[in-house]
Amino acid sequence: MTPEKSIYLFHVSRAFGKREVISDFSATFLQGSRTCVMGPSGCGKTTLLHLILGLLHPDFGQVLLPPGWRATAVFQENRLLDSFHAVYNVQLACHKRVSSAWVESALMEVGISRESCFLPAGQLSGGMARRVAVVRALLPEGDLVIMDEPFKGLDPENKGKTVDFVLRHLEGRTLIAATHDKEDIRLLQAQCLNL
Amino acid sequence: MMIFTMSDNLLSRRKHLLASGGAALFWLALWQAASQAVGQEILLVSPVSVLRRLLTLVGEASFWGTVGFSLSRILAGFLAAALGGGIGAALAYRFPWIRVLLAPPVFAVKAAPVASFVILCLIWVPSRNLSVVISFLMVFPIIYLNLLEGLNETSRDLLEMAHVFRLNPWRRIRAIYWPQCQPYLVSAFSLSLGLCWKSGVAAEVIGLPDGSIGERLYQAKIFLQTEELFAWTAVIIAVSVLFEKVFLLLLRKGCGVGRPFAWKEKIGGSQ
Numbered sequence: 183m184t185p186e187k188s189i190y191l192f193h194v195s196r197a198f199g200k201r202e203v204i205s206d207f208s209a210t211f212l213q214g215s216r217t218c219v220m221g222p223s224g225c226g227k228t229t230l231l232h233l234i235l236g237l238l239h240p241d242f243g244q245v246l247l248p249p250g251w252r253a254t255a256v257f258q259e260n261r262l263l264d265s266f267h268a269v270y271n272v273q274l275a276c277h278k279r280v281s282s283a284w285v286e287s288a289l290m291e292v293g294i295s296r297e298s299c300f301l302p303a304g305q306l307s308g309g310m311a312r313r314v315a316v317v318r319a320l321l322p323e324g325d326l327v328i329m330d331e332p333f334k335g336l337d338p339e340n341k342g343k344t345v346d347f348v349l350r351h352l353e354g355r356t357l358i359a360a361t362h363d364k365e366d367i368r369l370l371q372a373q374c375l376n377l
Numbered sequence: 378m379m380i381f382t383m384s385d386n387l388l389s390r391r392k393h394l395l396a397s398g399g400a401a402l403f404w405l406a407l408w409q410a411a412s413q414a415v416g417q418e419i420l421l422v423s424p425v426s427v428l429r430r431l432l433t434l435v436g437e438a439s440f441w442g443t444v445g446f447s448l449s450r451i452l453a454g455f456l457a458a459a460l461g462g463g464i465g466a467a468l469a470y471r472f473p474w475i476r477v478l479l480a481p482p483v484f485a486v487k488a489a490p491v492a493s494f495v496i497l498c499l500i501w502v503p504s505r506n507l508s509v510v511i512s513f514l515m516v517f518p519i520i521y522l523n524l525l526e527g528l529n530e531t532s533r534d535l536l537e538m539a540h541v542f543r544l545n546p547w548r549r550i551r552a553i554y555w556p557q558c559q560p561y562l563v564s565a566f567s568l569s570l571g572l573c574w575k576s577g578v579a580a581e582v583i584g585l586p587d588g589s590i591g592e593r594l595y596q597a598k599i600f601l602q603t604e605e606l607f608a609w610t611a612v613i614i615a616v617s618v619l620f621e622k623v624f625l626l627l628l629r630k631g632c633g634v635g636r637p638f639a640w641k642e643k644i645g646g647s648q
Contacts, residue, residue, distance in 0.1 A: 236541075237541070274544065277543070
C-alpha cells in the first residue's frame with residue numbers, strides 16, 4: 183500500500199441547501215484497501231462517494247486524489263443504458279476493446295443466463311440489472327472501485343456469486359463500498375468506516 | 378374489465394387500411410356530388426377531371442422537369458437546415474452563450490409569416506433559389522429547437538456515469554445522446570418535411586421562378602384552370618408524402634432511428 187496513490191479527504195463539508203450532510207470529515211483510503219462505509223439512511227454515504235468520484239465538490243475542505251487515477255462505480259441506481267443489452271453496457275465501460283464472449287462469460291459468473299446477456303438492460307429484473315452494474319464496475323481497468331449498496335436486492339445465492347466475483351476481480355484496487363449490511367464487511371474482508 | 382384499443386384489437390392493419398380507403402372514397406364521392414350540384418367546373422372541378430388532367434400532366438415532358446426543379450431546391454434547403462439545425466443545437470447545448478445568441482433570430486423566424494420572408498429574400502436572392510432559402514428558414518428552427526430539447530432532456534445520471542467511466546465523446550454520442558434524441562429528431566423531421574414543401578411552393582408562387590411548381594400553380598390561377606390547380610396541388614401532396622416516407626425510412630434503416638433496442642450492438646473484437 184503506497185501512500186502516494188491513496189485518497190485523502192481533509193475537513194470536508196458538503197451541504198444541500200441549509201442541510202449539512204457531511205461536516206468537517208477527514209479520512210484516508212490507502213491504495214488497495216477495502217472500506218465499507220456504514221451509517222443510517224441520509225447520513226451522507228452516497229454524498230461521500232460522489233465527492234470522491236468528483237460528481238460533487240466540497241463546500242469546504244479538500245479531496246485529494248492520486249494523479250492520473252481511474253475509478254469505476256456501481257451507483258445507487260444502476261444507471262444502465264436501458265435500450266442496449268447487458269453485454270454492450272459492460273463493453274462500453276471498458277477502455278480496451280473486449281470481446282462479447284469475454285463479457286458474456288463474466289456475466290454468467292454472476293448468474294446471468296446467456297439469453298439475458300443479450301436482452302435490453304431495461305428488460306432485466308432489478309437483481310439482474312444490479313449484477314450487470316457490478317460486472318461493469320469490475321471488468322474495466324482502474325485504481326478505485328466505488329460501490330453504493332452493491333448487493334441491494336440480491337437473493338443469498340446470487341449475492342454469494344456476486345461477492346465472489348468482486349473479490350476475484352478487485353486485483354489490488356482500492357474498494358470503497360457504502361452499505362447498510364454489517365455482513366458485507368465480513369464478506370468483502372473490509373474495514374468499517376462509520377459516518 | 379377488458380379494455381380494447383382501436384388499433385390493437387378492433388382493427389387489424391388491413392381493416393385499418395380498408396377503413397382509411399373507405400373514408401377517402403366517401404370524401405371523393407362527396408366532392409363529386411358537390412361538383413355536379415354546382416355544375417360549373419371553373420368554380421368546383423370534379424375529381425374525375427382532376428384525375429384526367431393529372432394523367433395528362435404526368436405524360437408531358439416538362440412535368441418531371443418542373444417537379445425536379447422544385448424538389449431539388451426544397452430538398453437542398455431541407456438538408457441544409459437539418460445539418461445547420463443539428464450543428465446549432467449541439468453547439469447551443471455545449472455553449473450556453475450560443476443558445477442565448479441564437480434565441481432572437483430563431484424566435485423571429487418562427488413567429489414571422491412566410492410571406493414576409495419571401496418578399497424580403499426576393500431582394501437578396503434570385504427567385505430560382507428562393508425556395509432553398511425559405512425551406513431552410515422554415516425547417517431550421519424546428520430541427521434546432523427539437524434537438525436542443527432532446528439534448529437538454531438527456532439523463533443526468535447517465536452523463537455522470539459516462540463521466541466516471543470516462544467514455545470518449547463518440548461513445549457518449551452513440552450510447553447516450555443519440556438514443557435520447559431519436560424521438561425528438563423523428564418528430565422534428567416529420568413536422569418539417571411537410572412544412573418545407575408548403576413554404577417552398579408558397580415561395581415559388583410569389584417569386585415565380587421559371588419551370589417551378591409554384592409558377593405552374595400561379596399560371597393555373599391566372600388562366601382560371603381549376604383542374605390544373607387541383608392537379609398540381611395533388612402532385613405537391615403526393616411528392617411531399619413520398620418525400621417524408623422515403624426520408625424517414627432511410628433514417629430508420631441507415632441510422633437505427635426508431636429501433637427500440639440495439640440487440641446485437643458490439644464494440645470491438647477480441648480482448
